[in-house]
Amino acid sequence: MKYISTRGQGGEKSFQEVLLAGLAEDGGLYVPAELPQFDLEKIRSLRGLPYNELAFEVIKPFVAGDIPDAKLKEMIDDSYAAFSHEAVAPLTQLKSHQWVMELFHGPTLAFKDFALQLLGRLLDYVLTERGERAVVLGATSGDTGSAAIEGCRHSEALDIFILHPYQRVSEVQRRQMTTVLDSNVYNIAVQGNFDDCQAMVKQCFADQSFLPRSSEKKTRLVAVNSINWARIMAQVVYYFHASLELGGPDREIAFSVPTGNFGDIFAGYIARGMGLPVSKLIVATNRNDILHRFFQNNDYSKQSLEHTLSPSMDIMVSSNFERLLFDLNDRDGQALAELMATFEKTGKLSASEQSWQKIRELFDSSRTDDQDTCDAIKALFDRTEYLADPHTITGIRALEELETDSRTPNLVLATAHPVKFPEAIEKAGLDTPELPHHMKDLLEREERYDVVDNDLNSVKKFIHTHL
Numbered sequence: 001m002k003y004i005s006t007r008g009q010g011g012e013k014s015f016q017e018v019l020l021a022g023l024a025e026d027g028g029l030y031v032p033a034e035l036p037q038f039d040l041e042k043i044r045s046l047r048g049l050p051y052n053e054l055a056f057e058v059i060k061p062f063v064a065g066d067i068p069d070a071k072l073k074e075m076i077d078d079s080y081a082a083f084s085h086e087a088v089a090p091l092t093q094l095k096s097h098q099w100v101m102e103l104f105h106g107p108t109l110a111f112k113d114f115a116l117q118l119l120g121r122l123l124d125y126v127l128t129e130r131g132e133r134a135v136v137l138g139a140t141s142g143d144t145g146s147a148a149i150e151g152c153r154h155s156e157a158l159d160i161f162i163l164h165p166y167q168r169v170s171e172v173q174r175r176q177m178t179t180v181l182d183s184n185v186y187n188i189a190v191q192g193n194f195d196d197c198q199a200m201v202k203q204c205f206a207d208q209s210f211l212p213r214s215s216e217k218k219t220r221l222v223a224v225n226s227i228n229w230a231r232i233m234a235q236v237v238y239y240f241h242a243s244l245e246l247g248g249p250d251r252e253i254a255f256s257v258p259t260g261n262f263g264d265i266f267a268g269y270i271a272r273g274m275g276l277p278v279s280k281l282i283v284a285t286n287r288n289d290i291l292h293r294f295f296q297n298n299d300y301s302k303q304s305l306e307h308t309l310s311p312s313m314d315i316m317v318s319s320n321f322e323r324l325l326f327d328l329n330d331r332d333g334q335a336l337a338e339l340m341a342t343f344e345k346t347g348k349l350s351a352s353e354q355s356w357q358k359i360r361e362l363f364d365s366s367r368t369d370d371q372d373t374c375d376a377i378k379a380l381f382d383r384t385e386y387l388a389d390p391h392t393i394t395g396i397r398a399l400e401e402l403e404t405d406s407r408t409p410n411l412v413l414a415t416a417h418p419v420k421f422p423e424a425i426e427k428a429g430l431d432t433p434e435l436p437h438h439m440k441d442l443l444e445r446e447e448r449y450d451v452v453d454n455d456l457n458s459v460k461k462f463i464h465t466h467l
């Protein structure tokens with residue numbers, strides 16, 4: 001499989017190159033030069049497979065030529081054996097035609113584990129084969145950080161630096177990161193918001209001269225955010241899983257996806273591009289609604305980032321949106337590079353009217369504020385005794401608000417476990433469930449993290465001195 005940058009430079013790359021690079025050298029994101037195609041017969045043949053076997057079939061073409069089948073299979077089997085539910089991504093029906101797919105049965109209780117358990121293993125395998133070490137650098141609004149640490153901490157080939165916005169993640173989320181005391185793990189609490197953290201991570205990738213150099217080799221920086229294609233690739237699998245559970249590919253499914261960095265829903269777009277019958281992709285946002293404004297009014301313009309009860313979606317600049325824009329611009333890297341340069345200068349962009357109209361046939365969107373988040377969590381619980389987390393509920397609310405075809409199964413991605421967000425659950429007037437067994441003493445464990453100014457040089461200096 002070959003990959004290209006959304007900004008058109010640098011030629012074709014292999015999966016290993018893309019895995020290890022994160023961002024492309026021209027500042028773009030990697031996408032497959034061509035998507036693998038699964039016809040209906042092939043998709044039908046996947047029916048009934050356990051999650052790990054399905055994952056192997058879906059992921060295999062993306063890594064072809066770079067990871068031996070037997071090794072890939074072993075890594076996938078190990079990744080999903082770490083999940084606490086036998087079905088890995090179980091579906092629960094909330095009402096007729098409406099299901100949630102629970103993506104929070106991994107070790108850190110959010111959907112990030114699906115990709116980061118595998119990504120950690122892929123990195124460890126590839127780096128060990130090459131006899132190299134690397135520095136993992138990531139930004140988190142709460143969930144990617146702990147999942148990345150959990151996925152990578154056991155690798156002797158990796159040092160891990162995670163930036164999170166100081167006092168802007170929940171206590172459980174913070175402690176899931178900061179109570180990991182391994183000597184290769186560094187948590188940096190930046191006195192800014194998630195967009196600041198993500199922008200600094202991208203700037204570190206763009207200019208890596210701050211990294212120490214050993215005599216033989218320069219230090220390699222690796223991305224664990226969904227700018228890394230391997231993240232999207234692993235997330236594609238559960239769209240196939242949901243569809244097959246609900247009668248696909250012989251009926252279409254509509255997916256409603258709590259959205260921030262546009263990675264999770266973009267994986268659904270890729271599944272559709274591979275041949276999976278998907279009728280709608282619904283972008284559910286919180287008050288940070290740049291994507292909602294794009295899908296409603298063709299207006300992708302930055303506003304100030306607000307702190308909400310769904311902190312993991314407190315994102316304004318959505319990295320993966322660039323991957324969609326690449327397709328909307330007929331995969332013209334030059335045109336996309338110009339569009340992104342305009343966005344960097346002016347803080348806004350829009351698509352051509354024709355491509356926006358076309359993409360609106362597939363995508364719809366909805367926005368939920370904090371009050372509606374609490375009201376909807378309570379109303380759902382009163383009706384069904386199902387406790388949704390404040391991110392998942394935005395996806396459920398979107399389905400209530402938008403008119404969807406009642407004959408098509410509607411599936412919401414349940415992206416995190418409610419136990420991670422007691423503030424929202426309490427504000428909804430409900431009791432937070434107990435922490436699961438492996439995290440029982442989380443609130444008593446020793447923490448270690450450093451608070452750093454919202455300043456690129458301070459972050460670079462921190463990384464440099466700790467390597």
Ligand SMILES: Cc1ncc(COP(=O)(O)O)c(C=O)c1O
Pocket residue numbers: 110111142143144226258259260261262263264265312313391392415416
């Ligand atoms: C719990 C939760 N829900 C939804 C999202 C949004 O996903 P994405 O950033 O892939 O759009 C995130 C963060 O990424 C999250 O942690």
Ligand SMILES: N[C@@H](CCOP(=O)(O)O)C(=O)O
Pocket residue numbers: 139140141142143144145224225226227260261263312313319
């Ligand atoms: N919501 C994420 C933010 C980063 O998104 P990613 O999917 O690009 O890693 C988080 O919880 O950290």
